Amino acid sequence: MKPYCFAIDRIIPSEDASLHPLDIGLIRGYAVFDFFRTVDYHPLFLEDYLDRFIASAAKAHLVLDQGHEELKSIVLELIQKNDLKQGGIRMVLSGGNSDNHFSPTKGSLFIFCEALQMPSDDKYRNGVHLLTTEYIRPVPEIKTTNYALPVYLSKDWKANNAEDVLYHADGIISESSRSNIFIVKDGTISTPKTNILKGITRKNILALVPDAQIRDITLEEVMAADEVFMSSTTKRILPITKIDHQPISNGAVGTRTTALMEQFKRMEEETVS
Amino acid sequence: MKPYCFAIDRIIPSEDASLHPLDIGLIRGYAVFDFFRTVDYHPLFLEDYLDRFIASAAKAHLVLDQGHEELKSIVLELIQKNDLKQGGIRMVLSGGNSDNHFSPTKGSLFIFCEALQMPSDDKYRNGVHLLTTEYIRPVPEIKTTNYALPVYLSKDWKANNAEDVLYHADGIISESSRSNIFIVKDGTISTPKTNILKGITRKNILALVPDAQIRDITLEEVMAADEVFMSSTTKRILPITKIDHQPISNGAVGTRTTALMEQFKRMEEETVS
Structure with a gap:
């Protein structure tokens, strides 16, 4: 993982990112995500990936605070801060910390940058x-x-x-x-x-x-x-x-x-x- | 959730428990767990639940550092510290923070105590x-x-x-x-x-x-x-x-x-x- 990530509402050191283990993202495996690549610092087909991520959250009954344009500006800032010339970007939205440990509720958004190995x-x-x-x-x-x-x-x-x-x-x-x-x-x-x-x-x-x-x-x-x-x-x-x-x-x-x-x-x- | 939990290798305040979001427990929904009840401070059928949890971890190719007796003594200590007369105990073992973000590796063990509502x-x-x-x-x-x-x-x-x-x-x-x-x-x-x-x-x-x-x-x-x-x-x-x-x-x-x-x-x- 690259040094900086987005967690909930801000950019922080990736190693400081933290999810409470009772989030149904862990205890019920309930979360949505998406993943795309950068090529020469350009996030490839970004609009499509953001649209799909936003649609996944909605279909899964999960609340995503950020809209398309805000997500885009976070991604562009992360690419710059992480000097991500060629790499992967992972967005995850967890199901949240639910009272009954089952129903979806307000979750946490994380965006990580990663080194990416293409097939040999x-x-x-x-x-x-x-x-x-x-x-x-x-x-x-x-x-x-x-x-x-x-x-x-x-x-x-x-x-x-x-x-x-x-x-x-x-x-x-x-x-x-x-x-x-x-x-x-x-x-x-x-x-x-x-x-x-x-x-x-x-x-x-x-x-x-x-x-x-x-x-x-x-x-x-x-x-x-x-x-x-x-x-x-x-x-x-x-x-x-x-x-x-x-x-x-x-x-x-x-x-x-x-x-x-x-x-x-x-x-x-x-x-x- | 009750005030104390076990996280990785020690008992800590439950609100301080933390999983890194790149753990495959979140990003691949890969983790095992178990759940049992206390009745008048007694963990009901504990031996069976511990055996099953240990078996789940092994079948899922996950390494669990603690054996049956060690898990038992952690559970008994948590019941006491949380004054858990009637409640639920959740043990979760995550898939770990894997290099390829996919294969199971060394995960984290959490044990939480919870209030428990039986059906009406x-x-x-x-x-x-x-x-x-x-x-x-x-x-x-x-x-x-x-x-x-x-x-x-x-x-x-x-x-x-x-x-x-x-x-x-x-x-x-x-x-x-x-x-x-x-x-x-x-x-x-x-x-x-x-x-x-x-x-x-x-x-x-x-x-x-x-x-x-x-x-x-x-x-x-x-x-x-x-x-x-x-x-x-x-x-x-x-x-x-x-x-x-x-x-x-x-x-x-x-x-x-x-x-x-x-x-x-x-x-x-x-x-x-």
Whole structure:
């Protein structure tokens, strides 16, 4: 973590930030958050992330004192104070210290700046491995801190040389634990429609691929796809070349994925220039 | 909350307790906990609760420095310092402040004493209303702090004059958000076998009813039962007389449930005397 953070109503040293442990953010795992990157001091796609964070708080019945413009000016001040040329910014709003230790109430807002390690070149070149898990994230349209299942499973990923999970239910896939999923088949790109968090990277990919299909996708289709990739803030576009130890197509990164990875990087560069 | 708590390695004023907000207990909702009651200064069924808490930590890959006997002596000291004649004791172990903001690491232990309101006499006399939700709690055998879904739904319970949820999946019920479920049909008591947290109150009820069936129970069976009740530390045995606005049997509290409520209270009294 970088030296300065925003806590409740002011910028303070990050190490002094403190949450009371009886906040339902801890004892009931009830909080919302968001996460974005800086590129050359520029907070990438900031407006979209702030809009989503504000919407998450509202949908989760949590009160956020700060509006869009105030959050933006806090973020810009933190980037400067932390000299955050390339890094991650995490905003968290806790559920608050509730009388009955259950109901949402007035919570605390924290904004931290962090060093950020993007996936290795090797992962972009050779793709990664996902393990399927039968699960739908509760209230998936809200960016909650509800990661108990994937954190629990992450020990298993390491043992299986996997990057993350692929959630599915009733034969339909939804998302990975922190990423959206896309498939390429016969030149058409598709991405799941339901039970997902609408990623900002997903939104930008859909802008680059206006004829992409947004629809229910079966796990069978994924396994038979020509190419599969995941998208997220901290991964951009990352090829998936293996699922449950089975190679996708010939097991190599596909041409469409490679082209999109380049297009997305250019989009990023144009945004910050 | 009562004036004193245990935090990490010592007893301190409860208001001074503090968790760093980047602990994955907050940012990933990853923590385990347990909760029990005192009756006349006696921590009820303490051994069972401590065993379960220690097991939850181990299953969740979390390191707990204190063993059974040390936890017990901290709890007894807290009861004394807080003059906790009747109340609740909450133990929480967070996932820790992880380098990658995801993997479990060395967390912080907190133990708080709280005032505790048991359900009203009216609820014991007339029973309560549950609303069904299709869901299985992830890793249900571990007492995690993963309550994001029921906290989110709790606004809806209030609007429907309901007490809590009843989870089911593929037609089979599992549990309520913080309670186990029992049904009575033709004189036989049954309780779900899978996808549940094994409650200490459930364990004690099963000791009182040695011929109870532990098996998969369909939602249909629940709706057609003679009696339904829930069990938990903070509710003991609480009759359920309505599910999804439909009365169970004639909508009144059944005789078997009433008898068990009395038996359980006597068991409690014998334990503390």
